[in-house]
Amino acid sequence: MSAGKPRAWQTVVLVLGFGFFYVPIAWIVYFSFAGDLSALGEGAVSLHWYRALLDNEALQSAALRSLVLALLSSAVATVLGTMAGVALARRSAFAGRALLIALLAVPIFAPEILLGFAFLMLFAALQAATGWPQGKDLMTLVIAHATLGAPIVASVVFARVAGRDHALEDAARDLGARPLRVLLTITVPLAAPGIVSGALLATTLSFDDIVTSSFLAGPENATLPMAIFSGLHVGLDPQINAIGTLMLAGVATVVGVSFAATASHRWRRNRGS
Amino acid sequence: MKAGAAGLSLVERLTIGILLAWLLAFLALPIAAVGALAIHPVQDSIPPVGALFTTAGGQLQFHGTARAFRMVFTDGLYLHAFASALLNAALTALACVAIGFPFAYAIARAPARHRNFYVLLAVLPFWTSFLLRAYAWIGMLRDSGPLNGALLGLGLIEQPLPILYSPAAVLLVMVYSYLPFFVLPMYAVLEKLPADLLAAAADLGARPWYVFRTVTVPLSFTGIASGAILVFVPALGEYVIPELVGNSDTLMIGGILWDEFFQNRDWPLAAAIALVTFGLLMLPALLLRRSLAQLGGFQR
Numbered sequence: 001m002s003a004g005k006p007r008a009w010q011t012v013v014l015v016l017g018f019g020f021f022y023v024p025i026a027w028i029v030y031f032s033f034a035g036d037l038s039a040l041g042e043g044a045v046s047l048h049w050y051r052a053l054l055d056n057e058a059l060q061s062a063a064l065r066s067l068v069l070a071l072l073s074s075a076v077a078t079v080l081g082t083m084a085g086v087a088l089a090r091r092s093a094f095a096g097r098a099l100l101i102a103l104l105a106v107p108i109f110a111p112e113i114l115l116g117f118a119f120l121m122l123f124a125a126l127q128a129a130t131g132w133p134q135g136k137d138l139m140t141l142v143i144a145h146a147t148l149g150a151p152i153v154a155s156v157v158f159a160r161v162a163g164r165d166h167a168l169e170d171a172a173r174d175l176g177a178r179p180l181r182v183l184l185t186i187t188v189p190l191a192a193p194g195i196v197s198g199a200l201l202a203t204t205l206s207f208d209d210i211v212t213s214s215f216l217a218g219p220e221n222a223t224l225p226m227a228i229f230s231g232l233h234v235g236l237d238p239q240i241n242a243i244g245t246l247m248l249a250g251v252a253t254v255v256g257v258s259f260a261a262t263a264s265h266r267w268r269r270n271r272g273s
Numbered sequence: 274m275k276a277g278a279a280g281l282s283l284v285e286r287l288t289i290g291i292l293l294a295w296l297l298a299f300l301a302l303p304i305a306a307v308g309a310l311a312i313h314p315v316q317d318s319i320p321p322v323g324a325l326f327t328t329a330g331g332q333l334q335f336h337g338t339a340r341a342f343r344m345v346f347t348d349g350l351y352l353h354a355f356a357s358a359l360l361n362a363a364l365t366a367l368a369c370v371a372i373g374f375p376f377a378y379a380i381a382r383a384p385a386r387h388r389n390f391y392v393l394l395a396v397l398p399f400w401t402s403f404l405l406r407a408y409a410w411i412g413m414l415r416d417s418g419p420l421n422g423a424l425l426g427l428g429l430i431e432q433p434l435p436i437l438y439s440p441a442a443v444l445l446v447m448v449y450s451y452l453p454f455f456v457l458p459m460y461a462v463l464e465k466l467p468a469d470l471l472a473a474a475a476d477l478g479a480r481p482w483y484v485f486r487t488v489t490v491p492l493s494f495t496g497i498a499s500g501a502i503l504v505f506v507p508a509l510g511e512y513v514i515p516e517l518v519g520n521s522d523t524l525m526i527g528g529i530l531w532d533e534f535f536q537n538r539d540w541p542l543a544a545a546i547a548l549v550t551f552g553l554l555m556l557p558a559l560l561l562r563r564s565l566a567q568l569g570g571f572q573r
Contacts, residue, residue, distance in 0.1 A: 111510025
């Protein structure tokens with residue numbers, strides 16, 4: 001009964017749980033290589049669907065658009081969210097703190113569909129008043145996704161900054177460092193892991209979004225999820241398996257590399273001590 | 274610059290000012306606009322709403338109407354959609370607790386050297402496209418898919434079960450998609466449970482099951498509640514999953530709103546539905562007396 005020794009129930013739960021998580025993913029990968037069944041017969045491995053993807057310019061441009069959108073919007077979300085997370089963690093009382101917290105909680109509680117709707121109203125009114133945005137502009141999506149991503153970044157950064165004492169900042173300030181210098185040389189670098197994971201979350205959120213994007217973009221400038229989603233109404237397309245596998249490979253590479261980097265860093269540090 | 278530790282520096286003032294301006298302009302104002310839209314009259318134009326005020330013969334006339342809200346609260350279609358969305362979100366949250374708690378507990382009790390790897394495995398699906406994972410289930414639940422294949426092969430059924438495009442499929446895919454939202458915060462809570470407390474209970478002769486019931490579960494209750502909220506909230510307005518694997522019986526609030534907006538072009542009605550849904554989500558949160566700071570994760 002010693003703690004930490006894996007027991008039978010644990011193994012069963014872990015196998016079932018991870019099985020549930022990964023069987024659908026394995027399914028996508030398998031069928032991305034399953035080839036054109038009509039031509040090659042069942043079970044043949046081929047790159048057929050990947051080749052089809054190379055010719056599919058609509059999906060390619062949608063993927064590129066989604067990538068640009070995810071990078072731009074998560075960059076803005078990360079700046080805004082870091083500002084909010086640091087301010088809330090460092091200052092326990094200031095005018096507007098309650099308002100800021102309430103505003104940051106809105107995207108958590110508002111249904112996605114209300115937010116998409118609200119953004120559309122905003123940009124329609126803006127267009128009527130100023131002439132911008134003209135039609136379906138990618139910038140409207142950047143603003144919308146950044147606004148939805150900022151609270152998530154803020155929450156992660158807050159947890160990172162609030163859980164640490166501020167002796168270093170106090171010391172720097174006592175030694176005469178200006179507030180901006182303290183922020184840029186101490187607070188932000190120490191919050192970096194939180195900022196990075198917040199940024200990744202905001203990127204995923206943007207890259208995955210269908211509902212908000214559908215309100216702001218039309219079929220002619222659809223994002224990748226929008227293109228896939230509307231394709232699904234028409235019927236199953238094995239090219240989607242190929243896209244899924246490529247995305248999975250990308251994610252697995254990024255996560256795998258960072259995991260290996262952390263592990264080797266820890267190993268070297270342990271060996272050094 | 275020596276305004277005292279409590280005073281805000283110029284940089285901080287500027288930061289907070291920019292943030293509040295951004296969030297008010299791009300979040301609060303648009304939602305208020307949706308609120309105003311809900312009382313607008315419908316009109317056959319682009320956009321499909323009439324003016325709230327007109328001046329006729331020097332007199333200001335108000336055309337506001339509660340029609341949209343009246344429809345939401347009296348029309349059986351909308352009430353049914355709300356009821357089925359609430360039921361489905363509650364069942365999803367419940368199933369996530371039932372599956373996610375043992376799962377998170379098993380990870381938290383695993384040997385320390387394996388734990389990080391398990392957490393990584395649990396997070397990884399979260400980083401891959403939600404839409405693609407939901408899409409995979411279409412293939413798996415088909416009449417000719419592996420699930421029916423396995424059941425037929427085992428002789429448990431004679432006809433393929435029509436699971437795809439049913440309420441059961443919606444629930445299954447919702448649980449699948451939202452499970453990481455529950456498992457990760459739950460794991461964070463379980464992992465932090467004081468080991469010496471559990472050891473003390475065991476040393477005093479409590480059996481593992483008794484320790485689990487009287488120490489582990491009560492101490493992790495806030496984690497269970499917040500994880501369940503994290504699942505329930507997005508599940509209530511879910512549009513994509515019922516659209517992909519559901520049928521007309523699974524017409525939920527997200528789909529109704531979508532149709533009113535994009536197909537019927539009744540924008541005031543869509544606005545009213547969106548606001549009522551928002552209210553449904555905010556009300557329990559406020560009743561539970563959980564401050565927004567806590568729910569947003571801004572509590573020390």
